[in-house]
Amino acid sequence: MDERSSYDGDDPLLELDGVSKYFDQESGLIAGLQFDPEAFPPISVDRNRVKAVDDVSLEIRPGETLGLVGESGCGKSTLGRTILRLLEPTDGDIYFKGENLASLGGEELRQTRSDMQMIFQDPQSSLDPRMTVGQIITEPMRAHDMLDDEGRETRAKELLEKVGLDARHYNRHPHAFSGGQRQRINFARALSVDPDFVVCDEPVSALDVSVQAQVLNTMEKLQEEFGLTYLFIAHDLSVIRHISDRVAVMYLGHIVELADKEDLFENPQHPYTRALLNSIPVPDPRENGARGVLEGEVPSPADPPSGCRFRTRCPRLIAPDEYDWADGEWEETRAFVRAVKRRTFEPMTAAEIKDEFFDSTLPSGKAGTVIEETIDLVATDRENSGEGDETLRWDAAVDLLLESFAERSICARERPAYDLESADRSAERFAACHLHR
Numbered sequence: 001m002d003e004r005s006s007y008d009g010d011d012p013l014l015e016l017d018g019v020s021k022y023f024d025q026e027s028g029l030i031a032g033l034q035f036d037p038e039a040f041p042p043i044s045v046d047r048n049r050v051k052a053v054d055d056v057s058l059e060i061r062p063g064e065t066l067g068l069v070g071e072s073g074c075g076k077s078t079l080g081r082t083i084l085r086l087l088e089p090t091d092g093d094i095y096f097k098g099e100n101l102a103s104l105g106g107e108e109l110r111q112t113r114s115d116m117q118m119i120f121q122d123p124q125s126s127l128d129p130r131m132t133v134g135q136i137i138t139e140p141m142r143a144h145d146m147l148d149d150e151g152r153e154t155r156a157k158e159l160l161e162k163v164g165l166d167a168r169h170y171n172r173h174p175h176a177f178s179g180g181q182r183q184r185i186n187f188a189r190a191l192s193v194d195p196d197f198v199v200c201d202e203p204v205s206a207l208d209v210s211v212q213a214q215v216l217n218t219m220e221k222l223q224e225e226f227g228l229t230y231l232f233i234a235h236d237l238s239v240i241r242h243i244s245d246r247v248a249v250m251y252l253g254h255i256v257e258l259a260d261k262e263d264l265f266e267n268p269q270h271p272y273t274r275a276l277l278n279s280i281p282v283p284d285p286r287e288n289g290a291r292g293v294l295e296g297e298v299p300s301p302a303d304p305p306s307g308c309r310f311r312t313r314c315p316r317l318i319a320p321d322e323y324d325w326a327d328g329e330w331e332e333t334r335a336f337v338r339a340v341k342r343r344t345f346e347p348m349t350a351a352e353i354k355d356e357f358f359d360s361t362l363p364s365g366k367a368g369t370v371i372e373e374t375i376d377l378v379a380t381d382r383e384n385s386g387e388g389d390e391t392l393r394w395d396a397a398v399d400l401l402l403e404s405f406a407e408r409s410i411c412a413r414e415r416p417a418y419d420l421e422s423a424d425r426s427a428e429r430f431a432a433c434h435l436h437r
């Protein structure tokens with residue numbers, strides 16, 4: 001049976017079990033054509049599957065706000081939409097009040113749809129300018145056959161007051177309102193059908209900072225009054241910190257850390273979470289907020305790294321076991337690999353490179369041999385230094401370093417998932433990082 005035990009208010013309101021959402025994308029015409037003489041037909045179009053959400057399991061408890069944070073494109077909105085079944089999951093199960101959503105049909109599905117609502121980022125485009133505020137708020141009630149005309153109007157006016165507007169606004173059009181007020185109208189509309197669960201997708205990011213806190217405070221008040229549970233999606237950590245009880249951190253389709261808010265902000269356990277926290281406040285938007293902590297581009301979700309998704313940017317990549325490392329040698333090697341990969345140093349002789357990265361003494365054994373070979377590819381005083389294309393030599397150096405070190409780390413070989421102890425022992429904590437193995 002798909003149905004779990006009948007819902008008890010102490011159980012999780014929502015459970016995700018291995019939920020994935022992949023998007024099929026046809027790649028460029030010629031490049032995407034695959035030839036395989038064994039297959040029929042022998043020519044096929046290669047479909048890139050964008051793994052926007054990949055094997056996510058988590059619980060959302062009744063009455064809580066679970067913050068979902070991560071850089072743009074990491075899959076937050078896709079996860080929110082998949083939970084509400086605005087998108088069909090590629091894999092996995094979603095249980096709402098103990099019921100598998102996939103097993104619901106007809107009337108049950110209709111009822112559940114009204115129990116789960118969504119607020120979007122842009123309060124401008126989500127409100128039809130031709131409709132009055134009253135029509136906007138009563139429309140979902142009408143769609144769900146709630147109340148009669150008079151009852152709907154009364155409820156809509158009450159809701160306007162609850163969200164911090166005025167019942168007299170009922171006959172106005174949305175253009176007469178500010179961004180913050182429009183988001184309040186959206187709230188009134190979402191609450192009109194008496195939901196238990198609301199996915200809030202960047203609800204305040206389009207608003208002035210001065211208005212954000214007011215709208216967040218109203219959302220908290222409404223949560224209390226209506227017993228709401230929120231999944232609150234945002235990239236802004238100060239907003240997440242304001243509103244969340246627990247926080248899930250997402251990176252390239254995976255949840256990499258989940259903890260109580262205080263635990264997460266005071267004592268982050270995943271290098272990605274640390275990097276995100278170190279990147280606030282953003283001093284200069286042109287620096288991308290990274291301050292050298294979050295180096296490099298996010299890899300493509302169509303071809304994500306094996307093992308830990310963050311490993312290609314991780315400053316704490318774990319030493320591969322197969323080499324013998326003396327104290328400090330792996331740290332030096334890791335810094336050297338990063339510098340070659342990003343080509344961050346000026347042209348130097350082999351001796352200068354050794355001095356700069358290894359204090360003139362390379363690690364002993366196999367690791368030292370690989371590093372020696374790499375240095376010979378990129379140093380200015382290599383034998384036959386005039387020979388060979390420079391770019392190809394650097395590429396060869398990067399390949400050699402990655403295949404000898406990074407790809408052999410446990411971080412590349414196994415997907416990490418560890419339950420940790422929380423400061424408050426009754427709480428659960430999760431970190432997808434092999435540093436906790």
Ligand SMILES: Nc1ncnc2c1ncn2[C@@H]1O[C@H](COP(=O)(O)OP(=O)(O)OP(=O)(O)O)[C@@H](O)[C@H]1O
Pocket residue numbers: 023024025050051052070071072073074075076077078079235301
């Ligand atoms: N309909 C779609 N078709 C193909 N790819 C998609 C689709 N929707 C999202 N994606 C891709 O899935 C990945 C996750 O996108 P998503 O919008 O969920 O991320 P996000 O974390 O919410 O980012 P943002 O805050 O920028 O919206 C991205 O690589 C995106 O390009």
